[in-house]
Amino acid sequence: MHIIVCLKQVPDARQVRLDPETHTLIRQGVESIINPYDLYALEAGLRIRDERGGKVTVLTMGPPQAEDSLREAISYGADEAALLSDRAFAGADTWATSFTLARGVEKLAPFDLILCGKQAVDGDTAQVGPGLAERLGLPYATWVRKIEAVEEDRIRVQRLMDDGYDRLEITLPALLTVVKEINEPRVPSLKGKMRAKTQKIPLYGAADLGADAGQVGLSGSYTQVMRVFAPVRRREREMLQGPVEKQVHDLWVNLKNRQLIPFDVAGSR
Amino acid sequence: MSATLLIDTDLCSGCESCVSVCPFSALSMADGKPLVNDQCTLCGACAEICPEGAIRVPEAAPAAGPDPAYRGVMIFAEQRLGRVAEVAFELLHKGRELADTLGVTLTAALLGRELDGPARELLRYGADRVYTVDDPRLEGFTDEAYGEALTQIIRSVKPEILLAGATPIGRSFIPKTATQVGTGLTADCTELEIDAEKRLLLQTRPAFGGNIMATITCPQRRPQMATVRPKVLKKGAPSDSPAGEIVPFNLDWSGISGKTRLLEIVEELSEKVRLAEADVIVAGGRGLQEAKHFSLIRELAELLGGAVGASRGAVDSGWIPYAHQVGQTGKTVAPKLYVAIGVSGAVQHLVGMQSAETIVAINSDPQAPIFDVATYGIVGDLFEVVPEMIRQLKAAGG
Ligand SMILES: Cc1cc2nc3c(=O)[nH]c(=O)nc-3n(C[C@H](O)[C@H](O)[C@H](O)COP(=O)(O)OP(=O)(O)OC[C@H]3O[C@@H](n4cnc5c(N)ncnc54)[C@H](O)[C@@H]3O)c2cc1C
Numbered sequence: 151m152h153i154i155v156c157l158k159q160v161p162d163a164r165q166v167r168l169d170p171e172t173h174t175l176i177r178q179g180v181e182s183i184i185n186p187y188d189l190y191a192l193e194a195g196l197r198i199r200d201e202r203g204g205k206v207t208v209l210t211m212g213p214p215q216a217e218d219s220l221r222e223a224i225s226y227g228a229d230e231a232a233l234l235s236d237r238a239f240a241g242a243d244t245w246a247t248s249f250t251l252a253r254g255v256e257k258l259a260p261f262d263l264i265l266c267g268k269q270a271v272d273g274d275t276a277q278v279g280p281g282l283a284e285r286l287g288l289p290y291a292t293w294v295r296k297i298e299a300v301e302e303d304r305i306r307v308q309r310l311m312d313d314g315y316d317r318l319e320i321t322l323p324a325l326l327t328v329v330k331e332i333n334e335p336r337v338p339s340l341k342g343k344m345r346a347k348t349q350k351i352p353l354y355g356a357a358d359l360g361a362d363a364g365q366v367g368l369s370g371s372y373t374q375v376m377r378v379f380a381p382v383r384r385r386e387r388e389m390l391q392g393p394v395e396k397q398v399h400d401l402w403v404n405l406k407n408r409q410l411i412p413f414d415v416a417g418s419r
Numbered sequence: 420m421s422a423t424l425l426i427d428t429d430l431c432s433g434c435e436s437c438v439s440v441c442p443f444s445a446l447s448m449a450d451g452k453p454l455v456n457d458q459c460t461l462c463g464a465c466a467e468i469c470p471e472g473a474i475r476v477p478e479a480a481p482a483a484g485p486d487p488a489y490r491g492v493m494i495f496a497e498q499r500l501g502r503v504a505e506v507a508f509e510l511l512h513k514g515r516e517l518a519d520t521l522g523v524t525l526t527a528a529l530l531g532r533e534l535d536g537p538a539r540e541l542l543r544y545g546a547d548r549v550y551t552v553d554d555p556r557l558e559g560f561t562d563e564a565y566g567e568a569l570t571q572i573i574r575s576v577k578p579e580i581l582l583a584g585a586t587p588i589g590r591s592f593i594p595k596t597a598t599q600v601g602t603g604l605t606a607d608c609t610e611l612e613i614d615a616e617k618r619l620l621l622q623t624r625p626a627f628g629g630n631i632m633a634t635i636t637c638p639q640r641r642p643q644m645a646t647v648r649p650k651v652l653k654k655g656a657p658s659d660s661p662a663g664e665i666v667p668f669n670l671d672w673s674g675i676s677g678k679t680r681l682l683e684i685v686e687e688l689s690e691k692v693r694l695a696e697a698d699v700i701v702a703g704g705r706g707l708q709e710a711k712h713f714s715l716i717r718e719l720a721e722l723l724g725g726a727v728g729a730s731r732g733a734v735d736s737g738w739i740p741y742a743h744q745v746g747q748t749g750k751t752v753a754p755k756l757y758v759a760i761g762v763s764g765a766v767q768h769l770v771g772m773q774s775a776e777t778i779v780a781i782n783s784d785p786q787a788p789i790f791d792v793a794t795y796g797i798v799g800d801l802f803e804v805v806p807e808m809i810r811q812l813k814a815a816g817g
């Protein structure tokens with residue numbers, strides 16, 4: 151089986167903190183990592199390969215240094231990698247991103263399965279997976295929490311919903327986006343780390359993908375970011391004072407006044 | 420042609436605000452002026468903050484302009500197992516306002532089985548027309564059938580705006596429809612406004628785990644599509660004598676291959692989790708110290724008629740299943756009342772609950788960041804405070 155895993159390089163959210171005074175992002179010295187959900191996608195791909203044979207190719211679109219993420223994925227056990235990088239790709243929305251990734255996937259064809267993370271922790275849209283599937287004319291399932299069975303021409307999965315899960319059977323080739331319940335990612339192996347250093351990674355720019363400037367990046371995007379700003383924290387805070395019984399009593403009175411509780415809490419003792 | 424940030428070094432005063440505001444570490448100072456590297460996504464945060472107006476984001480080449488044949492506002496009305504999702508009513512209320520401002524009709528698209536009851540409800544909540552596709556193949560949700568059905572409805576009705584709930588279903592298949600139709604899509608919006616003159620929808624959404632907000636538009640393509648987070652918009656009052664009509668839509672099934680087959684829907688409602696729809700949530704964190712102390716949270720939640728939430732600290736300790744987790748890697752909730760008990764308020768937790776209307780924080784550490792977002796704060800030992808809360812509620816007849 152040939153499995154393609156799409157991964158995105160993102161700023162490390164664990165290092166992102168809020169400035170308590172200004173409520174803006176403190177991102178000094180924040181490093182780039184593989185989008186956390188994509189590690190689960192990679193692990194899912196590696197497990198299928200380990201069981202059924204074949205290869206896992208990791209694919210990313212990003213700036214030249216996104217190559218580091220591909221090398222890291224190789225250290226986890228990915229067999230091959232491809233980097234889509236070009237100045238012209240900058241500023242892509244999910245429409246242009248899925249277009250570019252689809253062209254990249256075509257370079258890697260034939261394939262049986264494409265795996266994506268549920269969403270990227272920076273853009274947070276969760277739109278690239280479904281968009282990419284549609285571009286390639288593939289059936290897909292999102293929020294996959296379990297792969298029940300993989301056969302030559304079909305896959306059975308569980309899709310996480312708000313109130314439980316759905317069981318689906320999908321004809322291959324297909325695309326899945328995965329949530330973190332799906333598995334526990336392995337750690338990179340020594341052998342993998344060695345290979346990651348030396349492996350050749352092909353680079354494709356817009357021209358290699360046969361894309362014109364009008365189809366990729368900012369100019370190929372339908373949505374436009376008009377404005378970016380820090381969220382307002384509009385809250386008037388009240389710290390309750392006094393002995394515990396009084397604090398609790400005052401709390402219930404306040405919540406009652408806001409019509410948040412139906413009871414009248416009368417006595418304070 | 421490549422897109423790069425445009426920096427006017429003559430206007431720049433070297434104040435470095437752009438460097439500190441950039442979410443992607445894409446700017447640094449060189450010789451007192453900002454220098455942009457390849458991490459830049461052209462998000463515009465720097466242009467917004469620059470006091471000198473020295474930074475501009477290059478504009479995409481203007482295309483022909485949107486197709487004027489597209490008029491009207493449509494909402495996708497989600498139903499699961501015959502029950503219309505609350506977010507559909509919220510969208511109708513907002514949709515009504517947008518449609519009135521634009522002077523157009525408000526329609527709804529409804530897919531599933533036996534849709535008469537649900538369709539009438541949508542009319543009562545303000546739809547002028549409800550398009551229904553009543554078919555056993557739409558009884559359960561698959562991206563393929565839903566995506567194709569909504570695409571066909573959009574191509575035929577031609578709305579200029581399409582709104583759907585940012586639910587697991589909406590966020591899954593709406594991107595397929597947007598791609599099929601060939602338009603932009605804004606994810607998980609928390610605010611919608613209209614520029615009436617340009618007929619442009621201003622779609623505001625959190626990104627970066629809630630650390631930044633972005634306002635997004637789709638100037639060239641129609642419809643302008645957005646998924647909208649449940650519970651952030653208000654629901655309207657229903658009318659007793661709705662005037663609208665129900666219009667069955669004829670779906671062409673020939674393009675639907677059936678490559679996705681829904682085998683089974685498994686409901687897993689451990690203690691009525693439905694966090695996303697709860698009006699009251701009582702959440703516990705690592706401050707509870709032991710699994711058995713979660714009974715305090717459950718008891719309080721029950722007395723308040725609410726659901727039980729948890730921090731990742733509590734979930735990772737194995738005290739409560741993941742389905743209860745609130746935050747960046749759990750559920751995003753926006754109840755009327757959120758009570759956080761023994762939760763420190765890490766940013767990854769805050770992004771999942773900070774749009775709650777009223778937040779109560781109970782924590783022994785006065786410096787805990789949860790107090791930054793709290794409406795009411797109690798500094799104290801939860802093992803004293805929570806039993807007292809329960810006692811007073813019970814005494815009041817709760
Ligand atoms: C503040 C802000 C708000 C934005 N809002 C929107 C919006 O509402 N609508 C819109 O269309 N665009 C939006 N964008 C642009 C969007 O972030 C980019 O298009 C981005 O390239 C992909 O979207 P994402 O990060 O949300 O990825 P998601 O769709 O969340 O990613 C899902 C999965 O797709 C795969 N994937 C995503 N990107 C790549 C990649 N570059 N290479 C390989 N695999 C990848 C990964 O497997 C990932 O787990 C926004 C950007 C910013 C800065």
Ligand SMILES: Cc1cc2nc3c(=O)[nH]c(=O)nc-3n(C[C@H](O)[C@H](O)[C@H](O)COP(=O)(O)OP(=O)(O)OC[C@H]3O[C@@H](n4cnc5c(N)ncnc54)[C@H](O)[C@@H]3O)c2cc1C
Pocket residue numbers: 163164186703704705706707729730731732733744745746747748749750760761762763764765766767768771781782783784787799800801802
């Ligand atoms: C990528 C990423 C994603 C994450 N996603 C999430 C997420 O979705 N949701 C989430 O919640 N977290 C998430 N986290 C984890 C988050 O950073 C915190 O570690 C977590 O929220 C802490 O949980 P906590 O508040 O229960 O525990 P702690 O931080 O340990 O806080 C316990 C609190 O209890 C208080 N306390 C102790 N004893 C008492 C007492 N007797 N009475 C009153 N108060 C007491 C303490 O003062 C303290 O403030 C994520 C982290 C990362 C890196």
